[in-house]
Structures are given as structure tokens and as C-alpha cells.
Amino acid sequence: MNAVPITRVRTIVDKIEDGGRDIKVFSLVDPDRWELPPFRPGAHIDLHLPGGLVRTYSLCNDPADDRRYVVAVKREAGGRGGSIVLHDEVKVGDTIGVTLPRGGLDLAAEVTRFTFVAGGIGVTPFLSAAAWLKRTGRSNFTLHMIARGAPPLADLLAPLRQSGHVVIHDTSVGQRPDVGALIGRPLSDVALACCGPDAMIDDFEQASRDWPADCVHIERFVPPPLPVDPDAKPYVLALARSQREITVAAGQTMLSALTDIGIDVPASCCGGICGSCKVDWLEGQPVHRDRVLSPAERERSLLVCVAGSAKDRLVLDL
Amino acid sequence: MLDMLTAKPVPGAVVPSWTGVVRYLHITPRAFLPMREMPELTLIAGKGIEGDRYMIGREEGFYSHKPEEGRQVTLFEYETLMALKRDHNIDLAPAEHRRNVTVAGVPLTHLVGRRFWLGEVLLESTRLSIPCRHIEEITGKAIFDPLINRSGLNCKILQGGTVRVGDAVRNVQ
Numbered sequence: 001m002n003a004v005p006i007t008r009v010r011t012i013v014d015k016i017e018d019g020g021r022d023i024k025v026f027s028l029v030d031p032d033r034w035e036l037p038p039f040r041p042g043a044h045i046d047l048h049l050p051g052g053l054v055r056t057y058s059l060c061n062d063p064a065d066d067r068r069y070v071v072a073v074k075r076e077a078g079g080r081g082g083s084i085v086l087h088d089e090v091k092v093g094d095t096i097g098v099t100l101p102r103g104g105l106d107l108a109a110e111v112t113r114f115t116f117v118a119g120g121i122g123v124t125p126f127l128s129a130a131a132w133l134k135r136t137g138r139s140n141f142t143l144h145m146i147a148r149g150a151p152p153l154a155d156l157l158a159p160l161r162q163s164g165h166v167v168i169h170d171t172s173v174g175q176r177p178d179v180g181a182l183i184g185r186p187l188s189d190v191a192l193a194c195c196g197p198d199a200m201i202d203d204f205e206q207a208s209r210d211w212p213a214d215c216v217h218i219e220r221f222v223p224p225p226l227p228v229d230p231d232a233k234p235y236v237l238a239l240a241r242s243q244r245e246i247t248v249a250a251g252q253t254m255l256s257a258l259t260d261i262g263i264d265v266p267a268s269c270c271g272g273i274c275g276s277c278k279v280d281w282l283e284g285q286p287v288h289r290d291r292v293l294s295p296a297e298r299e300r301s302l303l304v305c306v307a308g309s310a311k312d313r314l315v316l317d318l
Numbered sequence: 319m320l321d322m323l324t325a326k327p328v329p330g331a332v333v334p335s336w337t338g339v340v341r342y343l344h345i346t347p348r349a350f351l352p353m354r355e356m357p358e359l360t361l362i363a364g365k366g367i368e369g370d371r372y373m374i375g376r377e378e379g380f381y382s383h384k385p386e387e388g389r390q391v392t393l394f395e396y397e398t399l400m401a402l403k404r405d406h407n408i409d410l411a412p413a414e415h416r417r418n419v420t421v422a423g424v425p426l427t428h429l430v431g432r433r434f435w436l437g438e439v440l441l442e443s444t445r446l447s448i449p450c451r452h453i454e455e456i457t458g459k460a461i462f463d464p465l466i467n468r469s470g471l472n473c474k475i476l477q478g479g480t481v482r483v484g485d486a487v488r489n490v491q
Contacts, residue, residue, distance in 0.1 A: 005383050006349040035352045100350060100455060270451040271462050
């Protein structure tokens with residue numbers, strides 16, 4: 001029996017291929033080559049790496065290629081360490097836990113043309129999107145690839161270059177292109193997307209400021225925090241029996257905050273109906289969002305998977 | 319199968335109050351992975367379904383850290399899929415509810431604690447299934463609320479065998 005819940009998709013490193021200077025391309029598969037959870041073009045996953053590092057990478061492959069997650073990783077010697085672990089320690093056959101895919105490009109049917117602007121390794125989500133667009137017969141797109149010297153992932157880019165979908169901007173022989181000139185004026189049937197270093201993203205945001213927001217997609221190397229309830233506030237959760245105090249961040253569940261410090265509260269549905277995570281509270285004013293506790297029970301207990309706090313401090317009998 | 323559903327009772331015989339049919343069969347080897355449609359499943363008494371995540375000894379399901387004999391096989395009503403579309407305009411495929419067996423014509427909510435036949439396999443229900451936020455995370459569909467009180471049935475396997483799409487589901491006489 002597993003003593004702890006399974007929280008990640010278990011994958012095996014099936015292949016590691018050369019993606020150009022300082023880049024490796026990792027193919028992750030299920031141990032039985034089962035289909036992996038589906039993803040949108042250009043979605044990203046978190047890789048849980050040896051040593052407890054968690055790093056986010058865009059998927060490069062076509063969503064129809066449902067037996068693999070392909071990520072391209074550039075070794076950043078001065079980075080935070082994730083790419084170094086992947087390059088120097090991870091080998092074919094290793095097990096890597098990954099999260100369910102998130103995000104990705106909204107390639108809405110009413111949009112007939114796409115302009116993608118990629119900086120260096122930021123091309124990865126567009127390789128996925130381009131494969132999806134070509135396969136589904138929507139070939140009216142241009143990928144502007146801005147890189148110093150030879151572009152990364154040449155093998156993956158090759159079919160797109162042959163079909164005339166890629167414009168290479170080599171900044172080792174010329175100025176970095178004017179992003180505004182690449183994307184042009186707003187058009188109702190065109191969507192834009194950009195992925196690259198922060199400076200390029202800043203230029204792109206400035207150049208696309210007159211475009212409708214739903215036609216513009218930006219993918220950063222470091223994803224911004226997940227959106228939270230704008231009315232949510234952090235609060236202190238005091239644990240009377242263990243004499244600890246923790247802060248529950250705005251939008252975070254009590255259950256998540258407790259799990260983070262190693263307190264294993266039995267939880268099942270995580271939606272406030274099964275009652276398995278019922279905990280007694282001692283002081284404060286809980287916000288009950290469950291559907292199972294009676295008014296009398298709520299005077300004493302709450303469900304940590306959905307409850308919040310109306311005040312700055314809440315004391316639990318834990 | 320049609321004969322069973324439409325057959326007239328023999329005078330004097332005890333008539334079961336319902337007879338259903340297996341519409342879809344699904345398994346997956348691990349938590350989070352898509353369910354794969356199968357033409358038949360092999361059910362092992364007291365253990366589970368060959369190849370499925372909750373088979374005892376395999377334990378690779380999302381809830382495997384909380385062992386429960388009622389997870390040996392789970393059932394779901396085909397009629398609920400139609401109700402989700404009719405009442406909530408939600409398209410939920412049989413592969414998405416993540417139960418193993420989709421049945422039609424079987425009143426699952428009436429069967430808690432009862433024994434019944436799934437083809438040649440004898441099951442005993444332990445409890446109603448409970449929806450879980452996990453399924454919203456996997457499907458990306460807001461189905462938690464609409465599935466309350468109709469998210470299927472947990473069962474243990476008393477007598478194993480092979481279950482095929484089209485098999486009859488019958489009350490124990």
C-alpha cells in the first residue's frame with residue numbers, strides 16, 4: 001500500500017536528444033506507454049526533479065502525440081539549478097513526476113492567422129502549436145525566431161522552415177528586430193503570442209498594447225503566480241495542540257497550508273462534501289463552505305478542504 | 319440482450335425489478351492517466367480488475383493510500399451522462415467519469431449493500447461513490463456539483479470472471 005497519496009503523473013525518461021548548443025530534449029513517457037493526460041498546444045508541466053526542485057517547462061510536441069511529453073531544456077549555468085540537474089544528472093530510464101499540463105495557447109477557430117514571436121529557447125510552446133495548426137489544416141501562421149547565431153532546436157524547426165513558416169532573426173549579424181514591425185497593426189482575425197526573455201516580453205507587451213487582450217498571449221519563462229480570489233486575504237492558523245502557527249496565503253486552502261508543514265489531515269473529495277477532513281476549531285470565525293456540516297456541527301467543526309477565516313486568526317484543535 | 323430486456327415474465331415467476339446492460343468498460347493503470355476503453359475486463363474476486371490502478375497488489379490509484387475493498391470495481395449510470403447534457407449542457411464522455419463500468423438501466427443508488435450480477439461476475443456494493451475535485455482537475459470540467467448523489471457505485475467482487483460490453487446486469491434472484 002502507498003503510505004502517501006499519489007500527487008503526480010509518473011513518467012520515465014525515454015529519450016534524451018541533442019537540441020543544439022546547451023540544449024537537451026527530453027521525451028517522457030508512461031512506464032507502460034499508456035496515453036498521458038491531454039494538453040493544449042503549448043501547455044506547460046512542472047517537473048519534480050531530484051533534490052526536490054520543481055521546474056516548469058513548455059511542451060514541444062503536438063497534443064495528438066499523446067504518449068509523450070517532450071520538453072527542451074537549455075542548460076543555464078547561472079540559473080536556479082533545475083536545468084543543471086536535468087543536463088548533468090537525469091538519464092534515460094529515470095523516473096520523473098510531473099503535474100497535469102496547464103495553460104497553453106487558445107487557437108480559437110475564429111482566428112485565421114497567427115503570429116508567434118519567440119526568443120531563443122522560448123520557441124518551445126510554438127513548436128507544439130505549429131504542429132497542431134499544420135495537422136489540423138490551419139497553416140496560416142508565421143513564427144518569428146529571434147536568436148543569436150544558429151537557432152535552437154534546429155531538427156524540430158526544420159519541417160517548419162521547409163514549409164516557409166519560420167522567419168529567422170539572427171542577432172549575431174544584425175540588430176534585434178523591432179517587435180512592433182513584426183506583429184503589425186491590430187487585425188480582427190489575427191492572434192499574437194510571444195515567449196522569450198523578459199526584455200523581449202516587455203517590448204512585445206508595449207508593441208501589442210493596442211491589440212484586443214484576448215488576441216494576445218504571453219508565455220514567460222518563469223510563470224506568474226496562479227490567480228487568486230481578489231477578495232481573499234491571508235490569515236494566521238494557530239494549531240493549539242501542536243503549538244504552531246502558520247500563515248494561510250490568500251486563496252490557499254487550509255488543507256494545503258497544513259500539508260505544506262507535514263500535517264496529514266485525512267482528505268478525500270477536497271470539495272466539502274465527504275467530511276473526511278473535519279477538524280474542530282477553538283477560536284476565531286470560520287467561513288464554512290462545506291455542504292455536510294449541520295449548523296450545530298459548524299459551531300465546533302469545519303472542513304479544512306474548503307473552509308476559510310473571516311478574521312485574521314483562527315485556532316484549530318490540531 | 320434485447321430479449322432479456324423485453325421478455326415477458328413467466329406467470330407465477332418472481333420478476334426482477336430491473337435488468338440492465340454494460341455499455342462501456344474502462345481501466346487505467348495509474349492515477350491521472352486517461353481511462354482506456356476496453357471490449358472486456360477480467361475481474362478477480364476480492365482483488366480488482368486486471369490492469370486497473372486499484373487492483374490489490376498494484377495500488378497506483380489516486381486513493382490507493384486509503385485502501386477500501388469497494389474500490390475493486392466501480393460503476394456509473396449511462397443515464398447520468400445524458401442528464402448532465404440535458405440539465406447542465408455538459409458533455410461528459412464515458413471515459414471521463416473514471417469509473418470502470420458504465421451501465422444502462424441499472425438503478426445504482428438502490429443497490430447499496432446488495433448483490434447483483436455483472437455478466438458472469440457477482441458483485442456486492444459497499445457504498446455510493448462520492449465525486450471528487452480531482453476529477454475536475456483532470457477533465458477541466460465543472461462536474462463536481464452536478465455529480466453529487468449520482469457519481470456511481472463502489473463494489474467488491476465476490477465471484478470473478480470476464481465482463482464484456484453488452485453483458486446483462488441482473489439482480490440476484
